[in-house]
Amino acid sequence: MPQRLPKRPGIVLASAQCVKLPNVMNKIAGYALGIALLGSAHSQADEGFWLPQQLDANSPLLAQLNLTAQERANGLPLPQLNQTVVRLGRCSGAFVSASGLLLTSADCVADYLPQDAAAGLNNSNRAAEQPLTGLTAKLLLQSRDVSSQVQRALGVATDAEDKAARLAQLKTTLLSDCESAADIRCQLVAEHHGLQYRLEQYRRLADVRLVYLPPAATDDNSSGWPRYAANYVLLRVYADDQGQSLAYNAAHQPLQSRFARLSDTALSEQQLILTALFVGQTRRYRPASELKFQFDSWYPQALTYQQQMLQLLRELVPAGSERSLRYGALLTQVQHQFERQQARLQQYHRSTLYNDKQAAQQALAQWISSSPVRQQLYGPALQQLESLLGQQQQLALRDLVLDYLQYARLPALARELYQLAQLPDNERAQAASQFSPRLAAFEQQFDARVDMELALHFLGQYASLPSALRVAALDQYFALNDGFNREIVKHKLSAIYRGTGLTRAQMRQYWLGRPASDFVQSQDPLLSFTVALAPALEQLAAQRQQLALQLEQARAAAMEVVLAYNEAHNIASYADANGSLRISLGRISGFAPADAVWYQPFSSLAAWQRRQGQAQVTEATPAIAVNFLASNDSCHSNPSGISFNQQGELVGVMFGAVPANLLSGWQYQAQTGRTVQVDARFIRWQLKQVGQTAILTELEHTAATAQ
Incomplete structure (x- = not known):
């Protein structure tokens, strides 16, 4: 039974035969994949899923982003992020104490929470911290470029099938050598459809326990603004005396961890923040023809099937019947899927996404046609687009x-x-x-x-x-x-x-x-x-499988074309997200959802108290934001991240996005794309209100030690 949408194919801008392009591969590490097909003329501080190594102090990228001179001089706290951020499934978390205390979004761990956590869990001591079975944290230890090694092994491949077989064999060897201990897990990550490869090494932390969950971690406004969600949770990682955390063990002690200080400084509008996140697959580089197929053919057909299925189930499964017990969950699942896809389709028809894609491809085509050499190098690749993509689209409907x-x-x-x-x-x-x-x-x-x-x-x-x-x-x-x-x-x-x-x-x-x-x-x-x-x-x-291999090889050739275009136009940009650690730079910023409407970037504690039915707000109520809006890039289907200021302090937990972000997997919308985050100061304030003195003491002791 399908639980998710079938995977769609990527952009095909080249034939299965790769052409050798001059002076391109050496630009990948510094600039990554270009944004020519995004329809954007310039890189922005807000847009981009940047690899950490792209943002180091010596990177030429920093000079091309929309940073002030003072922000460039202050630098980015990448070492702190790399040492404290962990992966929780597709979500992000961060250590906030030296004793393994971990902060993340409550949504990220909802499937692992014990039943009694629904009304709020208030643990006063570590003995009461509950194991979360199945939840594993992964701390990134190393990310190593192995492109040369992989490309040498694949260079002798005779065709796409042979290349895939050689890559699978090499992957087995690399992972075997990398996973040197029982708690080490590694993965081979391909960037730009195989133009670059990185070997990532993680420490697996499997003894994760629930420390504190707010009584009301979510709000009743799941898509709009303002929001007032206490959407965070505190966990703790435990380990043995060797620092290994292979499984739950009552004898384990809290993991000794590097950590980020939880900020107690108020955020301000236009302040630069960095969000660490593990975004799944994005589609920023898909061509206009594929976009048109997706939204004019595939999505409408999927909606038709879902609507038919809903009607059929409602006829066959009356409410309150025995069958409703068997099919109630399926009915709810299909209904939610239908609503999400319908909203995405409506957003697409209101957007300029298709026109932007067309304009970007026209610019690329004009650049190629303006040079006989480029026509010879790149023209045949583009001519294969409709053939390969047309084949895939027909199969996709079947x-x-x-x-x-x-x-x-x-x-x-x-x-x-x-x-x-x-x-x-x-x-x-x-x-x-x-x-x-x-x-x-x-x-x-x-x-x-x-x-x-x-x-x-x-x-x-x-x-x-x-x-x-x-x-x-x-x-x-x-x-x-x-x-x-x-x-x-x-x-x-x-x-x-x-x-x-x-x-x-x-x-x-x-x-x-x-x-x-x-x-x-x-x-x-x-x-x-x-x-x-x-x-x-x-x-x-x-x-x-055969078509997928041909398409993957074709996409790699297409990315070489895009990189050549970007090099010629001095454009630095990022690769499509693929689940690995990325850094998004953005600013605290409101936006205009409609004419004559402006959303302020902060939802206030005073308004939150009134919504909670608390006593009349007084002048003693602190000027603290509950949630805030930021322009950091994200993917609407997985809006999870941990945000930091330039001092490396943790300032927010990203847990959602505004409706305009529905198409963020395809395109970043600078004017209306906003993430929604829990303010770190509100977390501190709420912990104090509910009497979590042990946690607050741990956080304050951590902060003092760090200083």
Whole structure:
């Protein structure tokens, strides 16, 4: 069952054959990927997911950003950030004491919190700090450029498939050498689709415990402004006497950590702040043609499927029925997905994103056409764009409906069981053990009639695809070659659902871990259908993989073109985000959401107290902001980060963004793109109000020690 949108392909500005471009590769480390395709003429302090090494004191980038002379003279506190910031899934946290005290957004740990934390957890001593099972923090120890080593190994590859195989082999070697201890984890990170590679080494910290959660960590205004959210949480990392934190152990002691001082200085408008964040995949460099496909074809089609599914579920799953217990979560999930995508589509139609992309590509095309040499070097690459991108877009529409077919859980389960069956004997038992909890939960999420109706509906949607995009084996089984006959398809589905043993928990458990030969010999109609369809699905997977490899190689060639353009125009910029640590520079700043409207950048403590129903605010109420707006770059789907001032003090916890940020994965909006953060001074004030004297003492002792 699909839990997220299918991945979309990237910009293709070059053919699969890479061309050697003069004097480009040596610019990557200093400037990273350019912004030519963003439609922006100049770099700004606000825009950009910068690698830490791009912002060091000797970087030429600093002179090109929108910093004042005094800000450049003061420098950036990168060493403090690098030593204190940790990764929590896709979120950021930071150590704020020498005893492993960790500050992050409450949203980041919501899935790990114990049930009694919902009303606020007020621990007065460390013995009461609760383990958060499954939550792991990762502290970045080292990021090393290994581009030369990787490129030498890949330089002898004969084609895209050979290159991928060599990269996989080299990755295994690099990670094996890097992970020198039990608590060390490493990853090979590709920038610019493989023009540059970095080997990142992290310390894994798995004994993480809950220290304090505010009683009301979220507010009732999830998208607008002003906001008054106490959206933060304090955790603590524990470790053994060797500093290792492999798993929870009651004998562990608080980790001795480097830390950032929690600021007690008021923020001011236009103040420069730095946000450390681990942003997932962004799409800032996608071409106008792909953007148009995404928002004019793919999103509308996905919304149509979601709307149809919602209508079908509401008809089949009446409120208060037994089925509503099984499908209530799915209904809510699809409804939320529909609302998010609809809002994103509406925002797109109000934006200038497509026109900006077109203008940027025209500038690139004019630069190429103005030189016969550039035409020869870069022209053939651009000519391949529509062919490769057109292939992918057609497959994407087919794969979209196939993904929604997986909401029919029983056929999807049969495919998963058969995939497990095809594993080698020594791997199958372990995989089956890991799969068993999902199988146990299947009974509470499945109803045969609802499942069959979902399969019937999306088979009808699949049948409307052009014949060239359909799967011959699927068409043949359901007699779709002459069109979709609902009665015929329903009859065949009914025979499958009536005849299969997988509708019973005992038989599902029986088939878990059975060898593939048993599936082949089975007379179960669903298993027979699954085995018959498997070769066609494997062929589709191979087709996707081959195209993905070609596209990745083409994107790398495209990035070389963009880098050449940027070098010629003295543009310094950043690579698309990919989950690694990035630094975003921004300013405390309000914005105008509409004509004659101006949002101030601070929501006040006095207003927060009135919203809480507290006594009349007096002159003694401190002038403290609860939340503030900042222009730091972020991705709307993952607005998590920790912000610092130029002294390296922690000033805010980023937890959200305004509605105008909905398209921030595609483009930074300087005028309206704002993140929402909890002010560090409010955190201090609230801890005092709820009597968290032990935490405050720890923070103050930490601050005094640091000084």
